[in-house]
Amino acid sequence: MSELCVDVRGLTRRFGDFVAVDNVDFEIRAGRIFGFLGPNGAGKSTTIRMLLGIVRPSEGQGRVLGYDILKESAQIRARVGYMAQKFSLYEDLTPSENLDFFAGLSGLEGAAWHKRRDLVVEMVKLGDYLTEMTGSLPGGVRQRLALAVTLLHEPELIFLDEPTGNVDPALRRYFWELIVQLSQAGKTVMVTSHYMDEVERCDKICFIHSGKLIGEGSPRELKSNTIKKELLSLSTSRRAEAMQVLKGIKGVENPFPAGTSIRFLFDGNRTELEELLKRERFSSEELEQARPNLEDVFIYLSKEGVA
Amino acid sequence: MIHRLKALIKKEFVQMRRDRLTLAMMLLLPLVQLALFGFAINTDIKKVPTAVLDRSNSASSRELLQAFTNSDYYRIQHRVGRESEIVELLDRGEVKVGIVIPYDYEEKIISHQPTDVQVIVDATDPTTASSAMANSAGVAGFINGRLSQKGTRQSQLFEPTGAVSVKTRLWYNPDLQTSHYIVPGLIGVILTMTMMMITSMAIVKERETGTLEQLVTTPLRPVELMLGKIVPYIFVGYVQTTVALVVAILVFGVPIRGSLIGLYSVTFLYIVSYLGLGLLVSTIARSQQQAMQMSFFIFLPTILLSGFMFPRAGMPDLVQKISLIIPLTYFLELLRGVVLKGVGLGLLWRWILPLTGLMVGFFALATYRFRKSFE
Numbered sequence: 001m002s003e004l005c006v007d008v009r010g011l012t013r014r015f016g017d018f019v020a021v022d023n024v025d026f027e028i029r030a031g032r033i034f035g036f037l038g039p040n041g042a043g044k045s046t047t048i049r050m051l052l053g054i055v056r057p058s059e060g061q062g063r064v065l066g067y068d069i070l071k072e073s074a075q076i077r078a079r080v081g082y083m084a085q086k087f088s089l090y091e092d093l094t095p096s097e098n099l100d101f102f103a104g105l106s107g108l109e110g111a112a113w114h115k116r117r118d119l120v121v122e123m124v125k126l127g128d129y130l131t132e133m134t135g136s137l138p139g140g141v142r143q144r145l146a147l148a149v150t151l152l153h154e155p156e157l158i159f160l161d162e163p164t165g166n167v168d169p170a171l172r173r174y175f176w177e178l179i180v181q182l183s184q185a186g187k188t189v190m191v192t193s194h195y196m197d198e199v200e201r202c203d204k205i206c207f208i209h210s211g212k213l214i215g216e217g218s219p220r221e222l223k224s225n226t227i228k229k230e231l232l233s234l235s236t237s238r239r240a241e242a243m244q245v246l247k248g249i250k251g252v253e254n255p256f257p258a259g260t261s262i263r264f265l266f267d268g269n270r271t272e273l274e275e276l277l278k279r280e281r282f283s284s285e286e287l288e289q290a291r292p293n294l295e296d297v298f299i300y301l302s303k304e305g306v307a
Numbered sequence: 308m309i310h311r312l313k314a315l316i317k318k319e320f321v322q323m324r325r326d327r328l329t330l331a332m333m334l335l336l337p338l339v340q341l342a343l344f345g346f347a348i349n350t351d352i353k354k355v356p357t358a359v360l361d362r363s364n365s366a367s368s369r370e371l372l373q374a375f376t377n378s379d380y381y382r383i384q385h386r387v388g389r390e391s392e393i394v395e396l397l398d399r400g401e402v403k404v405g406i407v408i409p410y411d412y413e414e415k416i417i418s419h420q421p422t423d424v425q426v427i428v429d430a431t432d433p434t435t436a437s438s439a440m441a442n443s444a445g446v447a448g449f450i451n452g453r454l455s456q457k458g459t460r461q462s463q464l465f466e467p468t469g470a471v472s473v474k475t476r477l478w479y480n481p482d483l484q485t486s487h488y489i490v491p492g493l494i495g496v497i498l499t500m501t502m503m504m505i506t507s508m509a510i511v512k513e514r515e516t517g518t519l520e521q522l523v524t525t526p527l528r529p530v531e532l533m534l535g536k537i538v539p540y541i542f543v544g545y546v547q548t549t550v551a552l553v554v555a556i557l558v559f560g561v562p563i564r565g566s567l568i569g570l571y572s573v574t575f576l577y578i579v580s581y582l583g584l585g586l587l588v589s590t591i592a593r594s595q596q597q598a599m600q601m602s603f604f605i606f607l608p609t610i611l612l613s614g615f616m617f618p619r620a621g622m623p624d625l626v627q628k629i630s631l632i633i634p635l636t637y638f639l640e641l642l643r644g645v646v647l648k649g650v651g652l653g654l655l656w657r658w659i660l661p662l663t664g665l666m667v668g669f670f671a672l673a674t675y676r677f678r679k680s681f682e
Contacts, residue, residue: 082521082524084520088518092322092326093318100314102521102525104313105522105526106526107311
């Protein structure tokens, strides 16, 4: 029990006729980085908000840190950190005032708080901005401030909803370093994203699509075990032409250009495929087996339905 | 609980200080409104332009006209030779009152016979008309009194003397100074406006900017958040009340006859009533714009039906009943009771109790709605 930080069963949330989250089960083990992946509107935020008790589930149940999400959200909120997708701090306060305010709400005061604040400020490198007006800070700094507020009461479990949604690549990398750091310090992190490349660092990933979980596992497991068809790559300089040709061949699915090649799924006879390509003056040397990345896995799963 | 409330209140004050425009509004509003309305809303009509046709042109008629002028109500601007000229001046709106004195005015007075002086009043504005009537009766009474002192008992000018005479005595505001009546009420109106507008924004603004999302994931309880929104503005409300009272006393000479402690105590009930109502609006409105519109819809009936503008006694039953759920209705009675009548709170329970009820009701309703939407 203590090993499981989050454990939800059959979690469902409807808004009118729209099913935002549809019968979702998952669990998160303590100390792990859990990636929740899916496109915008897939139900990621709604799921987190149900875990925090901000949104009431239409059906299902769950426990966070051992507390019932339906009845004990106060206990849960006191022990978790939450960084919302939308920036949600006061723009007319300085970072320092924002930190003091949220610390006050969490009951942090006096010398203990000052020590904690110095630590958090150092961690997210906020020192130079403490007395400027939050509303005039660049997006990246604001995002770091939001993370600082999330961490100030030393939560065991941290929910980060699209922390890298609107930040530049350098800051994205920095954020992921921080997430790994937190995990090494024994914290459990649940992070949502729609960038498939950055979640390679997660211990476990769940894919969510239109409210349904469509796959879960470690990045390695997902990449090696999910795709039941062949993933092929055709290197060619005539990409537009190749796309046309591939679309006409039976057994070829989802051809899409990636760099200098075209990747596609194939379910059929490889020799026949090579023959057909040769007729269009594509040589068999140009065709090779590709290693699936998470994006391939997600696209495969979202087409195939629940794995 | 205390440390969370402390953090909230401190935050509200910092934000208040930063928002210069709103701060200026809150502090200058009482001054501007008092100055505007205190001077402008004035139903004590004076120096109404008047035309006179004096056919008698005698010592007696001049004495009569002097009495009209002395009343300070009439200002004789035109002396004309024909009655048609009076009609023309009234038509053109150059004068509001015409006075016609007959040829035989002096003879009648001397021979102790009744005589008629005609006063024509432009009654398109009922307020002017009714006070013109009251004033001319006053002038007549004065002249009759003078004549009877001189021993000319028989003379009757406008009123037949009867066995019963009504004597009106004006209490509390004997000079019928409108400002004494309007200004204390204005304190209530100003408080309504600022208290409700500010708190109706309070929650909805936190929701619009997304900060509410962060707040609800802290250990903060809904009641604490509501208290945190209210306490700073109770303070603001008292600052406004004080500014308004100082202006009322120094500029308008409004006498404060009752106890200030009593006044400040009932003000608390009133401020919190409107803060509660504002919060209620804030839990219903989806955007700051909606909140603004809704508070405006509440504000208008507050002014028009509470008895601030028009006496409630003249309103239909249904409207009078509606006015019973308007906190200003009770606060006006309390304000006028304490300020003008100098009555102690002990005599004002019939206003204090329902106001307390409304305060508790609005606050409870707001808390209920608030919990429902954020738990």
